[in-house]
Amino acid sequence: MLNSNLAQPSKYANGYRVQACPGPDRAKASISEIASQRKIGAVVNFSRGKTIFNDGEDAEYSYKVVEGAVRLSKVMLDGRRQIAEFALPGDMFGFEYGDAYALTAEAVTPVVVIRYHRIHIERLGDEFSDIRQELIAHLRQGWRSAQAHLVMLGRQSARERVAAFLISLASHRGIEPGQSLELPMGRQDIADYLGLTIETVCRTLTDFKASNAISIPDRHHVVIRDMGMLEALAEGEDEES
Amino acid sequence: MLNSNLAQPSKYANGYRVQACPGPDRAKASISEIASQRKIGAVVNFSRGKTIFNDGEDAEYSYKVVEGAVRLSKVMLDGRRQIAEFALPGDMFGFEYGDAYALTAEAVTPVVVIRYHRIHIERLGDEFSDIRQELIAHLRQGWRSAQAHLVMLGRQSARERVAAFLISLASHRGIEPGQSLELPMGRQDIADYLGLTIETVCRTLTDFKASNAISIPDRHHVVIRDMGMLEALAEGEDEES
């Protein structure tokens, strides 16, 4: 998942990483590996906008994103929406629920996922302590990331939120300043993730462009021109040029 | 933890409970039971305001609240604070971290906790599958509750937040309308939990009192006089009298 933690950027910068790929080092069992050995995962495609599962449904499956982006959101009765998380390639989602999904998952772009029966995953967890650790780490990381998101929504300004969002996306993707960062989701999705309106997101991006912190080659790409400035913005320094 | 979920109040009301007491029904092993059999928990006291652990510290212990209230918060460099969670009697905290705590835990009132070495807890998890389930359920529930909190901070108005807060506290405590609900934390803590200022919390409570939804016998107690109205307020109906 996307970690929005900017309160302690250092934590993110060096420390943690959600396992992005199967562990390359030791002979340590990972879910992906064992699951593929046992053929308990199915590759499934979803086209742009399609619902993967709905809030309240029976939580039968867990998923791992192979390609594309998924948004996990909660919609209020009157239509207000909050996106809790974007799942990007390598991220897992759907395991975090007990009997029923508590969020709706939709494909932001055309998406390829591997789908696992939750029961199988849980069985693997009972069988292999490595996998158990992986699942627990996943839950911990998800919770921790939600807490960072809480700080953002509760206490940060629009500029801080947008800057933090760009930085965390770039860091999740391993993008260096100067390279082009893809924004698979639309402006409304960004707004719903950040707890803002689409207009505010737009204006803020325009501001950042005007201050030469970023450039925006097209609506789905951003280039970070001045990471220092962006980091300063993310932490509340209110400078301009 | 305090579940701020008001989107599906039913979920909380019937469904889940973090084990409040040792399981009374089946011969199902619970952390409290086994831990006390093996004497791996220590009772510890903290007086009002004392820090139980700090953000960034080595996560050596997990805790279970016996009495009092604990706030789990994140403080930004410039002092802005977001409370992620209040832990009340029966709630567990501190297990949700890997190597280091990601939040600061402080006693809101004089507090009695049971302190467990995380290593012991994890060992029990490896040994007993019931306990493993309990731990996983705890992590899931915490994540889910954080997601409900996200919706609140991202998309709800001040009135909705305050109303939802009161309802979820009452429901956590099992308080029926008409009974007095204790607010162990001060106004500033409530504000920091809800992502508001202390003044806004105050004014909103005063408004609710003026609409006869609640009464406020003293600053640490609220009586819910009209649960229907409070629920309506929590979901955005903007009525008055």
Next chain:
DNA sequence: CGGCAGGTTGACTTGCTTCAACGACTGTGG
């Protein structure tokens, strides 16, 4: 080439914050 979804910009409004003063508990020491 035309239609439409998604994005941008501007003008105005507003809910919440900020700043400031005042009120009411609570605990302590005379």
Next chain:
DNA sequence: CCACAGTCGTTGAAGCAAGTCAACCTGCCG
């Protein structure tokens, strides 16, 4: 037991960041 200090809570007035409403732009797809 009361006076007093300090903390915490409440209320008011003014300002502002972000929301709302509305028009316009832009690129994409049939």
